[in-house]
Amino acid sequence: MSSFALSEIIAHADRRVLAAVVTHLSGDARAVPDLRDRSQIEAKAAEVLPPYLDGSAMPVPPDDEVLQAAMNHAVGAEVPPEYRQMAREQAGIGPIQPLAPLQAPDGFHVLIIGSGVTGVLAARTLHQLGMTNFTIVDRNPEPGGTWYVNRYPGCRVDTPSMLYSYSFDQDPDWPEHFSRQPELLRYVKAVADRSGLGERLRNGTEVTAMTWDEEAACWQVDLRRVADGSTDRVAANAVIAAMGILRVPKYPDLPGRERFAGPALHTAEWDPSVSLEGKRVAVVGTGASANQVVPAVAPIAEKLVVFQRSAHWMMSHPKYGKQLQGIEKALFQVPTYREWHRFSEGWKFGDGVTPLVQVDPDWPHLERSVNEASDRFRASLTEYLESQVGDRPDLMEKCLPNFPPYGKRLIVDNGWYQALRRDNVRLETSPIVEVTGTGITTRAGHDDFDVLVFATGFQADKVLWPIQVTGRGGVDVTARMEENPEAYLGLAAADAPNLFITPGPNGTLGHGGNGILSAECHVRYIVESLRLLFERGARSMVVTDEALAAYNDDLLARLPNFVQSLTTFDNWYRGDRDRVIAIAPKSLLEFWNDTRQPDPSAYSFA
Numbered sequence: 279m280s281s282f283a284l285s286e287i288i289a290h291a292d293r294r295v296l297a298a299v300v301t302h303l304s305g306d307a308r309a310v311p312d313l314r315d316r317s318q319i320e321a322k323a324a325e326v327l328p329p330y331l332d333g334s335a336m337p338v339p340p341d342d343e344v345l346q347a348a349m350n351h352a353v354g355a356e357v358p359p360e361y362r363q364m365a366r367e368q369a370g371i372g373p374i375q376p377l378a379p380l381q382a383p384d385g386f387h388v389l390i391i392g393s394g395v396t397g398v399l400a401a402r403t404l405h406q407l408g409m410t411n412f413t414i415v416d417r418n419p420e421p422g423g424t425w426y427v428n429r430y431p432g433c434r435v436d437t438p439s440m441l442y443s444y445s446f447d448q449d450p451d452w453p454e455h456f457s458r459q460p461e462l463l464r465y466v467k468a469v470a471d472r473s474g475l476g477e478r479l480r481n482g483t484e485v486t487a488m489t490w491d492e493e494a495a496c497w498q499v500d501l502r503r504v505a506d507g508s509t510d511r512v513a514a515n516a517v518i519a520a521m522g523i524l525r526v527p528k529y530p531d532l533p534g535r536e537r538f539a540g541p542a543l544h545t546a547e548w549d550p551s552v553s554l555e556g557k558r559v560a561v562v563g564t565g566a567s568a569n570q571v572v573p574a575v576a577p578i579a580e581k582l583v584v585f586q587r588s589a590h591w592m593m594s595h596p597k598y599g600k601q602l603q604g605i606e607k608a609l610f611q612v613p614t615y616r617e618w619h620r621f622s623e624g625w626k627f628g629d630g631v632t633p634l635v636q637v638d639p640d641w642p643h644l645e646r647s648v649n650e651a652s653d654r655f656r657a658s659l660t661e662y663l664e665s666q667v668g669d670r671p672d673l674m675e676k677c678l679p680n681f682p683p684y685g686k687r688l689i690v691d692n693g694w695y696q697a698l699r700r701d702n703v704r705l706e707t708s709p710i711v712e713v714t715g716t717g718i719t720t721r722a723g724h725d726d727f728d729v730l731v732f733a734t735g736f737q738a739d740k741v742l743w744p745i746q747v748t749g750r751g752g753v754d755v756t757a758r759m760e761e762n763p764e765a766y767l768g769l770a771a772a773d774a775p776n777l778f779i780t781p782g783p784n785g786t787l788g789h790g791g792n793g794i795l796s797a798e799c800h801v802r803y804i805v806e807s808l809r810l811l812f813e814r815g816a817r818s819m820v821v822t823d824e825a826l827a828a829y830n831d832d833l834l835a836r837l838p839n840f841v842q843s844l845t846t847f848d849n850w851y852r853g854d855r856d857r858v859i860a861i862a863p864k865s866l867l868e869f870w871n872d873t874r875q876p877d878p879s880a881y882s883f884a
């Protein structure tokens with residue numbers, strides 16, 4: 279199986295994951311009586327693993343009792359039993375009930391907009407369920423979505439790759455624990471290739487407008503070829519708008535921005551022909567994108583000034599930036615190790631952190647944390663910050679955030695603090711007054727630059743924009759969405775029959791780092807909605823006003839309980855709005871449960 283001896287493999291295994299593996303493979307819920315006893319776990323592994331490693335035994339899905347014990351071991355805590363089915367399906371522990379084939383009526387055409395992680399998933403799923411009549415369009419010349427678009431130096435994922443991958447395609451040859459952009463692009467393209475999309479995938483084609491045709495019960499969709507501007511109109515009975523929420527770059531509203539004479543690049547609109555080698559570079563912004571671009575640029579720039587409006591919380595991860603090779607790679611070939619590792623990481627990056635985001639209404643220190651656990655977490659993050667810049671009181675003061683952890687997205691440190699310590703790097707906290715032809719002026723002074731980098735994020739509230747969507751009764755759905763972004767289950771908008779926006783407003787999760795999981799939830803729901811439509815012999819379905827209103831009332835009642843809703847700081851979940859519009863105030867489990875099956879009473883069918 280690998281060139282490593284069993285004893286070496288066992289010695290390098292994660293104790294908790296190994297405990298879950300031996301519990302699963304032995305079929306004995308009591309195989310590991312004490313999770314702290316590594317030597318007992320190793321001895322049990324030495325006894326249980328050999329037939330699975332030489333191929334004479336094959337793992338079988340565990341019964342509920344064994345599954346529960348293994349789940350608890352994998353995360354070192356009691357996992358509520360409600361998580362069992364999600365673990366079986368999402369971690370790949372099985373059994374997995376495959377979705378039944380879809381029997382679409384003759385001529386029923388589905389259009390998917392976007393060939394990123396979600397669009398490719400939707401296309402693959404339809405194809406696999408036997409639907410042939412669909413088209414997937416994307417303005418970019420190849421699939422990949424965000425991983426095609428974001429090409430700034432240092433770009434990578436900050437969720438472990440073994441987790442940030444489709445549940446049905448978990449075994450890519452990731453060279454690092456947290457993959458870089460080229461690897462992620464390769465992965466999404468490979469899944470698209472394996473999905474047999476053929477001619478149905480039309481890259482270099484954008485949707486400019488779509489209008490609901492009541493009589494024909496379909497969307498008349500206007501397409502435009504990016505290369506030559508030629509246009510076309512197609513009819514689509516259903517549309518899956520899988521364009522993503524971190525799509526429309528947000529440029530900072532700084533006086534004089536257009537006056538700068540040199541290159542001024544947004545991280546999401548990178549121009550690789552602009553070299554930063556030996557240049558005087560400004561980076562505006564200190565979020566997740568800046569955290570990746572700054573450490574990549576600092577060693578090559580002559581001078582780098584980072585303009586900070588707010589410090590962000592950063593955690594460290596022992597595997598971030600590390601190769602995935604040798605014995606670590608061999609571990610993932612141990613039957614069920616990869617699955618239990620995925621479950622364990624899924625918990626740490628998902629609902630394991632739910633207690634940290636929920637506001638305790640009686641908590642007296644909302645300016646720094648939202649409950650006792652959040653306060654302890656803040657202390658551990660502060661300790662990490664001290665370990666990085668504790669000997670630099672200037673940086674310590676500037677880098678200590680003044681809001682509770684998870685209020686803005688928590689960042690995995692990519693060498694941010696070490697980059698700020700460099701002699702050629704300065705962290706500037708004086709507010710920017712203006713951009714001039716040669717540089718940036720703050721209240722404290724002026725710097726000249728050769729290149730400006732705007733790591734200033736995205737307008738997450740641009741849900742359907744710039745597509746002009748005209749729905750039932752001539753309703754301007756795009757304008758309404760601009761005015762009041764709301765959608766049932768974060769996906770179905772009023773007066774927009776057979777349109778599924780994924781993710782739409784409040785259609786993804788803030789604490790769960792794995793966007794692929796929420797995409798899988800939404801795509802399952804869409805498929806089940808189409809099935810419902812077909813089984814009823816209906817041509818269209820649209821969310822009822824009552825269902826949408828009830829859903830929104832519940833959403834608005836829940837939102838204040840989440841740290842992201844506090845208004846003492848900004849975040850992209852809220853943007854310029856008066857409430858969070860980007861993420862759902864739910865646990866991952868709730869999101870997963872809510873999207874298993876559509877509730878027919880929430881829709882009117884015609």
Ligand code: NAP
Pocket residue numbers: 434435436437524529530531532562563564565566567568570585586587588686687710733734735736848849850
């Ligand atoms: P972001 O988190 O919204 O950060 C934007 C930064 O720009 C903030 O520091 C913001 O300051 C600053 N800013 C905005 N306007 C400004 C202005 N006028 N003057 C000065 N500063 C200004 O955007 P992002 O870093 O692109 O990340 C967005 C999301 O994309 C992330 O949260 C994450 O979900 C995703 N992402 C993921 C990865 C990954 O590793 N997987 C990498 C990049 C992005 P304030 O904080 O004061 O508002």
